[in-house]
Amino acid sequence: xxxxxxxxxxxxxxxxxxxxxxxxxxxxxxxxxxxxxxxxxxxxxxxxxxxxxxxxxxxxxxxxxxxxxxxxxxxxxxxxxxxxxxxxxxxxxxxxxxxxxxxxxxxxxxxxxxxxxxxxxxxxxxxxxxxxxxxxxxxxxxxxxxxxxxxxxxxxxxxxxxxxxxxxxxxxxxxxxxxxxxxxxxxxxxxxxxxxxxxxxxxxxxxxxxxxxxxxxxxxxxxxxxxxxxxxxxxxxxxxxxxxxxxxxxxxxxxxxxxxxxxxxxxxxxxxxxxxxxxxxxxxxxxxxxxxxxxxxxxxxxxxxxxxxxxxxxxxxxxxxxxxxxxxxxxxxxxxxxxxxxxxxxxxxxxxxxxxxxxxxxxxxxxxxxxxxxxxxxxxxxxxxxxxxxxxxxxxxxxxxxxxxxxxxxxxxxxxxxxxxxxxxxxxxxxxxxxxxxxxxxxxxxxxxxxxxxxxxxxxxxxxxxxxxxxxxxxxxxxxxxx
Numbered sequence: 001x002x003x004x005x006x007x008x009x010x011x012x013x014x015x016x017x018x019x020x021x022x023x024x025x026x027x028x029x030x031x032x033x034x035x036x037x038x039x040x041x042x043x044x045x046x047x048x049x050x051x052x053x054x055x056x057x058x059x060x061x062x063x064x065x066x067x068x069x070x071x072x073x074x075x076x077x078x079x080x081x082x083x084x085x086x087x088x089x090x091x092x093x094x095x096x097x098x099x100x101x102x103x104x105x106x107x108x109x110x111x112x113x114x115x116x117x118x119x120x121x122x123x124x125x126x127x128x129x130x131x132x133x134x135x136x137x138x139x140x141x142x143x144x145x146x147x148x149x150x151x152x153x154x155x156x157x158x159x160x161x162x163x164x165x166x167x168x169x170x171x172x173x174x175x176x177x178x179x180x181x182x183x184x185x186x187x188x189x190x191x192x193x194x195x196x197x198x199x200x201x202x203x204x205x206x207x208x209x210x211x212x213x214x215x216x217x218x219x220x221x222x223x224x225x226x227x228x229x230x231x232x233x234x235x236x237x238x239x240x241x242x243x244x245x246x247x248x249x250x251x252x253x254x255x256x257x258x259x260x261x262x263x264x265x266x267x268x269x270x271x272x273x274x275x276x277x278x279x280x281x282x283x284x285x286x287x288x289x290x291x292x293x294x295x296x297x298x299x300x301x302x303x304x305x306x307x308x309x310x311x312x313x314x315x316x317x318x319x320x321x322x323x324x325x326x327x328x329x330x331x332x333x334x335x336x337x338x339x340x341x342x343x344x345x346x347x348x349x350x351x352x353x354x355x356x357x358x359x360x361x362x363x364x365x366x367x368x369x370x371x372x373x374x375x376x377x378x379x380x381x382x383x384x385x386x387x388x389x390x391x392x393x394x395x396x397x398x399x400x401x402x403x404x405x406x407x408x409x410x411x412x413x414x415x416x417x418x419x420x421x422x423x424x425x426x427x428x429x430x431x432x433x434x435x436x437x438x439x440x441x442x443x444x445x446x447x448x449x450x451x452x453x454x455x456x457x458x459x460x461x462x463x464x465x466x467x468x469x470x471x472x473x474x475x476x477x478x479x480x481x482x483x
Contacts, residue, residue: 009186009235011242011255015141016185018261019172024133031267032448035136037420038100038272040444042110043074044424045278046093047431047460048349050075054206055092058213062088071119072461075431079461082119083220090115091213094162095206096349097331098278098427103384104143104266105169106150107161112170112215113138120174120220121453128443128450134177136267142169143266145237147257149248151383154200155314157248163198163211164247168236170219180227183234190232191222193243203280204321204329271411273385274420277347279331282318282386284407286311286334289390290341292402301343301365303394309334310374310389312381319371323363327352338390339366349426385410432462 049055059076067081073088080088093099093111102109113135121131145165146153153159171192175185195218198211226232236243237255244253277287286309293299311319311334324330330337330352339362340351350356357363377387390402406412415423421441428437436459443456450456 007235007239009238011237011258012186012189012235014258014261015145015168015172015189015237016182018141019137019176019185020180020182022133022137022176022262024129026262027133027136028265028268031136031265032132034267034271035132035139036445036447037274038110038139039114039132039135039447040424040441041274041420042093042099042114043440043444043460044427045096045098046089046111046115047075048098048427049092049095049209050431052092052095052209054095054209055088057206058088058091058210070123072122072457074457074460075462077461077463082123083217083224085122086116086119086220087213087217089119089213090216091209094209094212096278096352097209097280098275098349099212100275101273101281102139102143102146102266103270103273104150105146105161105165106154106383107146107166108212109139109142109166109169109272110135111162111209111212112166112219113142113173115213115216116170116174116219117177118453118457119216120177120223122457124178125452125454126177128447128453128456130177131453132447134173136265137176138169138171138173140169140261140266141172142166143270144257144261145169148255149244149251149253151314152251153248155317156251158199158201159247160198160200160202160208160211163215164196166212166215167192167196167218167222168243170215171222174219174223175226178223178227180223184226186234187230187232188222188226190234190236191225191230192218193233193236195222196247200318203318204324204326204332206328208328270384273407273409273411274415274423276409276415276419276423277337278349278352279337279347280318281407281409282315283332283334283337284409285386285388285404286315286390287337287341287347288407289388289402289404290338291345292404293390293392293400294342294345297400299342299392299394299400301339301361303396304342304365304368304392305395306393307338307369308391308393309338309369309371310377310391311371312378312386313373314381315386315388316371316373322371323366324357327354327357330357333366334371335366335369336362338369432459436460436462 069079071082071085321329321333324333385406
């Protein structure tokens with residue numbers, strides 16, 4: 001008997017059993033509501049992301065590759081293989097860093113889940129209800145695995161959980177969508193184990209959003225290979241060479257979390273963060289604090305001598321660009337985001353362009369913003385929204401402090417239904433026509449009633465001629481208007 005056969009796949013089987021046996025009727029209504037809102041939000045930011053370099057370049061690559069026309073590339077008017085469509089749409093969905101977050105994963109769940117499920121759903125004619133159910137299954141697997149090892153998996157080991165852990169959740173979702181049997185699900189997860197990668201050093205570059213696309217593509221490929229009979233190690237979460245042993249080497253892991261699958265739903269207990277600002281969520285508490293300083297105390301750039309941001313070590317680690325020179329880098333700069341919040345009173349799509357980052361007044365103000373790890377705040381933080389204490393020293397001698405524990409967009413401080421829909425319209429208006437936008441909103445809000453997901457996807461990828469009519473001369477010009 002081989003070593004592979006001798007390993008008792010206890011942890012892997014908990015995941016497999018949940019994927020195979022989950023019933024739509026057992027999913028709490030609140031979890032379904034959060035899932036629908038997250039999918040709506042993800043599709044909106046993905047459409048906007050099609051105009052970003054990362055979204056455009058991957059689409060150009062997929063078009064040139066000329067894969068079998070199985071699934072649509074959103075916003076670009078062509079179809080390609082399901083796995084390439086998942087990669088392009090997933091990359092576009094994360095290109096603006098405007099997509100949702102869940103604190104169990106400490107990463108981005110919907111970018112891979114929505115992209116792979118819509119691609120496979122279109123290929124196989126699946127209904128909205130089937131896609132929604134599969135999304136919930138994948139989300140729960142993803143978030144539960146995240147809770148076994150995060151935040152150390154990212155903070156100490158340097159992995160980007162959106163792809164390293166997200167690949168497993170997306171694979172579980174695809175397996176559910178295609179109704180694979182237990183053996184095939186185990187093999188799909190094992191195949192995915194050899195595909196997952198992605199490190200935090202690429203934050204602030206186009207490769208960070210590519211991570212989300214890779215997670216979606218890997219999930220489609222692993223599932224389709226397993227469906228065909230392709231085999232792998234059947235227990236990626238058990239044994240001496242398990243995922244945790246290899247990817248979080250020497251770090252503690254609480255595998256008991258997996259026992260909650262099907263009993264406690266992450267979508268219900270932790271939910272998602274729907275971002276109000278298109279940048280790394282680690283900086284959102286600092287942005288909220290800066291906006292309060294401006295709105296509650298009337299502080300403007302000329303009033304500021306110095307601002308100190310006291311943050312967690314995780315925040316300090318992820319917001320690594322003190323002096324950004326590109327829009328992508330600025331998404332990971334607390335100094336830039338705070339300077340913009342105080343100067344402009346808002347942060348939108350036009351905030352994070354290369355041209356905006358070169359504004360000399362903002363550069364000068366950002367130089368007065370400093371960030372340091374606060375040991376007390378760091379010890380108190382376990383997971384969830386990253387607290388910040390902003391301390392502003394003003395030219396008139398006043399010192400004002402703002403403590404923000406939970407940023408806007410978290411379940412405790414959610415975007416309203418109107419704000420969520422307004423964000424969708426804002427994100428899609430440069431690519432889709434009014435009828436397509438309103439049709440997509442209606443379908444996404446009532447996803448269970450969509451008989452074939454392909455009818456919804458058709459709204460998201462207008463033909464090339466319509467596309468040209470809608471788009472202005474360039475994305476840069478379009479965003480200069482919005483900013």
